[in-house]
Amino acid sequence: MSKAVVKKTLVSLAVAGAITAAQADIVVGVAGPHTGAYAAFGEQLWRGAAKAAEDINAQGGINGEMIKLVKADDACEPKQAVSIANRLVDSDEAVAVVGHFCSSSSIPASVIYDEAGVLMVTPASTNPALTDRGLPGVFRVCGRDDQQGDVAASYIVGELGAKRVAVIHDKDTYGKGLADAMKSTLNSYGVKEVLYEGLTRGEKDFNALVTKIRSVDADVVYFGGLHSEAGPLVRQMREQGLTAKFISGDGIVSEEFVSVAGSPEYVDGVLMTFGADPTSYPAGKAVVKSFRDTGVEPEGYVMYSYTAMQVVAKALAANDLDPVAASDWLHSGVKVDTAMGTKSFDDKGDLLVSDYVMYEWDAKGKYNMLNK
């Protein structure tokens, strides 16, 4: 019996050894919702990172070693995020991660990466708490919700001159964080919201909430959440004859927002804050062109994900592939050239300069930057 156990252990050790030896490549995880209701964003993340890895490998990889991407699916669920983070760290032996997408996944997963000394660069998680906890290996190439909320609040007060603002969120880390950030800036301008409510993610019927928004006579509805709830919400608002302006954040940046809302007429005039058009940077012209040549439109987070992968590659290349040294290097304020211009990071891991601007959806179901 004990002999059998020893034998088994030896065999498994040998197998483990063989796997480690075979991994000469640099493994980078691409973590995000590859399945589930938010799979569209996971796809954007994967496209951007895959393209970046392909381009970097074509130029000789990182210090001669090839990047090997591993897809990790968190389905935008915190529990699953933790378990796939463990998998990336333990069995895939990833040195860096591009991801996650949802803040509620990024935050718990970042603890695992921190313990393992893995470099994490998220292209999309904007909740302040992600970097506020001071984990050294956590970076983002997108802005923060409080910056996004500032832009939205000053637009609501300054440009729209709105007095009656209803704030709705989806009770999730990202959505509530965004709504709270907007609300506190709004209050600092002396405007008190007339309604502050949460809705349940995954539901499709928000008629009762819409009627309530109507009853407080709001002229602006600010929504912190994702397109899968924003679509039905804005549609049901219009169906009940509520004409209030609908404003949201970067959670609705997807063509799917239109199909979920039913038709472009419902999204007409919807406003959202999002980083200045990621395809507009001169440094990224060639990348955008090669995306379009293959028939892929680099929408939403594709370019962010490309940039995150570039940051990972440059930081590893400059530090002998050591992820811990790489994060110190990034914190030191070095300028990293990416497809979205030159980026540098503060000591928390946030971008030194955020790039949020206001976008508007039109009656054709496309979004355009305002005032530019």
Add this chain to the structure above:
Amino acid sequence: MDIVLQQLVNGLTLGSVYGLIAIGYTMVYGIIGMINFAHGDVYMVSSYITAIAIALLTFFGLESFPVIILGTLIFTIAVTSVYGWVIERVAYRPLRNSSRLSILISAIGMSLILQNYVQIAQGARQQGVPSLLSGAVRFDIGDGFVQITYMKLFILFAAFLGMGVLTYIIQKTKLGRMCRATQQDRKMASILGIDTDKIISLVFVIGAAMAALAGVLITLDYGAFDFYVGFIIGIKAFTAAVLGGIGSLPGAMLGGIILGLSEALFAGLISSDYKDVFSFSLLVVILIFRPSGLLGKPEVEKV
């Protein structure tokens, strides 16, 4: 005033749809004493079939609303009924004489199979259908107004018609009598010459058909769905069935409407953050005072 009226309309439409889905839970429970956890996913499948039907009909150049809605209803109800029948045949009938627990596990397995099958076959993305019937009626009341889309009126009409037809079938026809007999005593019914296997299959088909009706109505109204929509609405409909008294047909409809109304009124008048907390608290309170639900009959202990 106008706000309360609007909330009543919201609650009534939502509740009538819960009621339709609850029928599937309650009838299956009534006849074989099992909770069909895959029922919510049958509803989800019907959303996809609705989208396919609309795509097919518009492909053949049929554009007018009555033709599309009728075609979609017939196609979706027919295909979803086949799903209901197959599920019973494959997952439940072989376990008819095993313990209740194994059939329950089989139902949960079926639910996962349906979700994953749709996710793989149709993709994990959110799907949408265009709105077919636009426009609304608007009543001005004092300063405010109540606005009801034509689609909502159609939902109310179709849901109550569906429930009415089903009640007629169960109460007045020979088929319904066979169903009721099987429900009361399956062994005795089969001794008297009723093919109980066939009746049980029929009950699954009826449940699936009602879920399909709900699926068509909701999909056309909200326009958005994914492979996971069956979960929340399934839980809500199951709650409605328990609230009304599981096993009782009018109970399922009543439970659905009470649940829909209480959700809408609580969300509208107090807080939408806690509407689910309120609905489930209501369920707990009702079950404390009436353990077998509002219209359910207490189970008689057979000696």
